[in-house]
Amino acid sequence: MSITQNQADAEAGTEPQGKHKPGFGTGRSEFVVVAVLYTVAIFLTIGTVTMNVQGKSAPGPQFFPVIVCIVLYLVATLLAIQILRTPKVPDNSIHPGSGQFSADMLHDLGHLGREEDGTFDDAPPQTPVKTWKTYSDWRTVGLMLGGVVAFVLLLEPLGWIISAAALFWLVAYALGSRRTIFDIGVGLLFSSVIQLAFGAALGLSLPSGFVGGIL
Amino acid sequence: MEQLELLMGGFASALTPINLLWVLIGALLGTAVGVVPGLGSAMAVALLLPVTFSLEPTAAFIMFAGIYFGGLFGDSTSGILLNTPGHSSAIASTFEGHRMAKSGQAAKALATCAIGAFIGGLIATTLVVFFAPTLVKMATVFGPAEYFALAVFAFMAISAVVSESVIRGIAALGLGLALALVGIDGPSGTARFTLGMPQLFDGISVIVITVGLLALGEVFHVASRIHRDPVVSRIETKGRARLNLTDFRKALPAWLRGTAFGAPFGLIPAGGAEVPTFLAYGTEKQLAKRRNDPEFGTTGSIRGLAAPEAAANATAGTAMGALLALGLPTSATAAIMLAAFQQYGMQPGPLLFERSGNLVWALLASLFIGLVILVMINIPFASVWAKLLSIPKHYLYAGITVFSMLGVYAVSSAVLDLWLLIGIGLIGFLMRRYNIPLAPVLIAVILGPMAETELRRALAVSEGDLGILVDSPITTTLYLVLAAALTLSAVQHLRHRASRKR
Numbered sequence: 001m002s003i004t005q006n007q008a009d010a011e012a013g014t015e016p017q018g019k020h021k022p023g024f025g026t027g028r029s030e031f032v033v034v035a036v037l038y039t040v041a042i043f044l045t046i047g048t049v050t051m052n053v054q055g056k057s058a059p060g061p062q063f064f065p066v067i068v069c070i071v072l073y074l075v076a077t078l079l080a081i082q083i084l085r086t087p088k089v090p091d092n093s094i095h096p097g098s099g100q101f102s103a104d105m106l107h108d109l110g111h112l113g114r115e116e117d118g119t120f121d122d123a124p125p126q127t128p129v130k131t132w133k134t135y136s137d138w139r140t141v142g143l144m145l146g147g148v149v150a151f152v153l154l155l156e157p158l159g160w161i162i163s164a165a166a167l168f169w170l171v172a173y174a175l176g177s178r179r180t181i182f183d184i185g186v187g188l189l190f191s192s193v194i195q196l197a198f199g200a201a202l203g204l205s206l207p208s209g210f211v212g213g214i215l
Numbered sequence: 216m217e218q219l220e221l222l223m224g225g226f227a228s229a230l231t232p233i234n235l236l237w238v239l240i241g242a243l244l245g246t247a248v249g250v251v252p253g254l255g256s257a258m259a260v261a262l263l264l265p266v267t268f269s270l271e272p273t274a275a276f277i278m279f280a281g282i283y284f285g286g287l288f289g290d291s292t293s294g295i296l297l298n299t300p301g302h303s304s305a306i307a308s309t310f311e312g313h314r315m316a317k318s319g320q321a322a323k324a325l326a327t328c329a330i331g332a333f334i335g336g337l338i339a340t341t342l343v344v345f346f347a348p349t350l351v352k353m354a355t356v357f358g359p360a361e362y363f364a365l366a367v368f369a370f371m372a373i374s375a376v377v378s379e380s381v382i383r384g385i386a387a388l389g390l391g392l393a394l395a396l397v398g399i400d401g402p403s404g405t406a407r408f409t410l411g412m413p414q415l416f417d418g419i420s421v422i423v424i425t426v427g428l429l430a431l432g433e434v435f436h437v438a439s440r441i442h443r444d445p446v447v448s449r450i451e452t453k454g455r456a457r458l459n460l461t462d463f464r465k466a467l468p469a470w471l472r473g474t475a476f477g478a479p480f481g482l483i484p485a486g487g488a489e490v491p492t493f494l495a496y497g498t499e500k501q502l503a504k505r506r507n508d509p510e511f512g513t514t515g516s517i518r519g520l521a522a523p524e525a526a527a528n529a530t531a532g533t534a535m536g537a538l539l540a541l542g543l544p545t546s547a548t549a550a551i552m553l554a555a556f557q558q559y560g561m562q563p564g565p566l567l568f569e570r571s572g573n574l575v576w577a578l579l580a581s582l583f584i585g586l587v588i589l590v591m592i593n594i595p596f597a598s599v600w601a602k603l604l605s606i607p608k609h610y611l612y613a614g615i616t617v618f619s620m621l622g623v624y625a626v627s628s629a630v631l632d633l634w635l636l637i638g639i640g641l642i643g644f645l646m647r648r649y650n651i652p653l654a655p656v657l658i659a660v661i662l663g664p665m666a667e668t669e670l671r672r673a674l675a676v677s678e679g680d681l682g683i684l685v686d687s688p689i690t691t692t693l694y695l696v697l698a699a700a701l702t703l704s705a706v707q708h709l710r711h712r713a714s715r716k717r
Contacts, residue, residue: 032645033649040393043408044396055403059671059675059679060403061403071392072389072393090648095379096303097303098652098653099378099650101377101379102378106489106493109494109497110494110496112497136439137439140439141644144434145637147616148431152630152637171617173609174438175437175438175609176441176442176608176609177610183613186610190617194618202269
């Protein structure tokens with residue numbers, strides 16, 4: 001579900017644009033997360049109800065999933081309410097450990113004052129000169145996603161060396177490298193070294209693909 | 216002093232050439248992933264977990280321990296030189312560290328960090344050696360209700376007490392618990408949420424989850440911002456990193472104070488080094504105010520950098536103790552190391568000291584060796600490590616993507632695992648985008664099965680009476696402490712909300 005979401009957005013957010021009017025959706029894209037939470041909760045609910053219970057232990061195997069389901073429905077609903085009440089646009093402030101720590105709490109613990117808040121001000125401006133329609137660069141993310149999906153599809157038919165080299169090149173390209181021939185070379189070298197080191201020395205089995213059939 | 220004897224035995228087995236090599240590899244890798252912003256020791260251990268299966272467990276854990284400490288040695292480099300902390304454990308060291316770098320003392324700042332990390336780690340590891348048997352003795356009186364209480368404590372502490380948003384923290388926890396439910400239920404043999412696929416009977420591999428969230432999720436996140444975020448400029452380090460005696464004397468009390476803050480926090484599942492580093496920084500700031508230190512906040516005070524650095528590594532040291540003796544992971548990296556123990560069929564906790572005593576003491580001994588190696592490779596070569604900051608990002612992340620695929624495929628040669636990896640990677644990306652913490656997912660995935668088993672065991676004994684869960688002094692204390700922490704954190708959140716409205 002989130003995969004289709006990305007592809008739809010990938011087309012919408014390619015061109016840099018000027019200021020745009022805030023609509024209902026502005027700052028509320030986090031509903032994607034609510035959707036993920038509900039999907040997982042519904043999946044668990046169906047799985048728990050249709051579970052083919054073995055044995056007669058009490059509390060049985062459905063006991064804990066029920067608790068997890070309740071937690072998931074509850075937080076998904078609370079999160080939806082929070083997003084509806086206070087939409088949040090991405091800011092450039094620091095979120096320690098991607099939300100793992102409350103910046104306010106660390107602020108108090110460290111007795112931080114204006115000096116520290118200003119520390120990052122003389123760093124290069126965090127707001128880019130250009131503005132984009134979407135915060136995330138969906139074109140690059142889409143390219144990467146396409147790359148990993150293609151890799152998984154091609155791994156067994158093409159073999160590790162070729163598909164891993166192609167994946168290496170594609171990720172490097174998506175992230176801004178423009179030395180195509182060189183990148184392909186680095187990718188091939190990297191995947192071959194892995195095949196040799198991990199396949200031969202450590203005994204991991206990597207698919208050799210049609211190349212292995214020829215050799 | 217039975218511990219000293221055991222530790223000497225540990226040294227004897229850790230000081231073999233091959234084990235020394237693993238310590239060195241771990242230390243080098245750890246410093247490297249610490250220096251490069253966005254990587255970190257948790258990701259490194261997750262990526263290496265699958266490819267180390269063919270190693271002997273002792274060798275693998277020695278290397279992981281080197282990575283854990285090494286990550287905290289390197290993490291302040293980008294904060295000091297670029298003014299952009301690459302890891303949240305280094306934010307507190309960035310304030311004074313970057314000021315020192317700007318006033319031409321970059322090399323001194325890097326040396327202060329390395330020695331601070333060394334002292335913090337050394338004291339904390341020594342404490343672990345002396346108190347581990349006590350912790351183990353404490354843990355042997357734990358029954359199902361106590362273990363369940365410990366798991367609940369870890370879940371709530373990591374998802375709700377310190378997090379930016381309680382709802383998002385618990386959402387992450389719920390996702391982790393859901394992921395851990397997939398597979399055959401041990402006690403009853405019921406297949407749960409497997410969609411009838413035999414590949415899922417063993418559950419979703421912890422490796423798929425950790426690599427997806429930490430590595431692939433980070434790759435997607437970098438992709439979403441790489442063409443948009445501005446490039447930062449770096450301060451060049453000049454000269455060798457060294458401290459003179461005056462600096463050393465000034466920094467020593469700060470290092471010790473930092474260690475005192477860090478060491479207890481390793482035992483509490485509060486997500487790692489962030490809280491104690493800020494506490495240590497705050498204390499140094501207050502002290503500087505009292506003694507009218509002109510350097511603090513202007514040209515950079517060595518004390519303000521020394522304390523948080525020592526605090527960070529002290530946390531890592533005692534976190535290893537909590538992991539080994541209680542089986543309690545207190546940070547993301549510790550959680551992944553616990554998963555590694557489980558992959559080798561070992562369960563950290565009291566039994567580990569009994570059954571795999573040799574491994575435990577060799578691991579503890581190698582922590583000391585690792586610290587010595589780390590300080591040796593960090594002080595003379597600080598400016599060499601700083602060069603890692605200029606590695607082209609596109610090659611770095613291309614390599615990480617390929618390596619994630621390799622690791623996950625290596626687990627069971629199943630393409631299904633790769634699809635799961637992509638799905639979990641996308642979830643990891645969404646979580647980074649919306650500032651939903653990742654650590655609760657990891658802790659839930661790893662402690663979830665234990666929590667469920669112990670809860671069901673406790674309730675089976677009491678025949679469904681919930682009273683058994685709060686029936687002993689240990690559980691009551693744990694729940695009371697948790698309730699107090701949650702209340703404090705709620706007050707804190709509400710106060711800030713109120714002050715922002717004004």
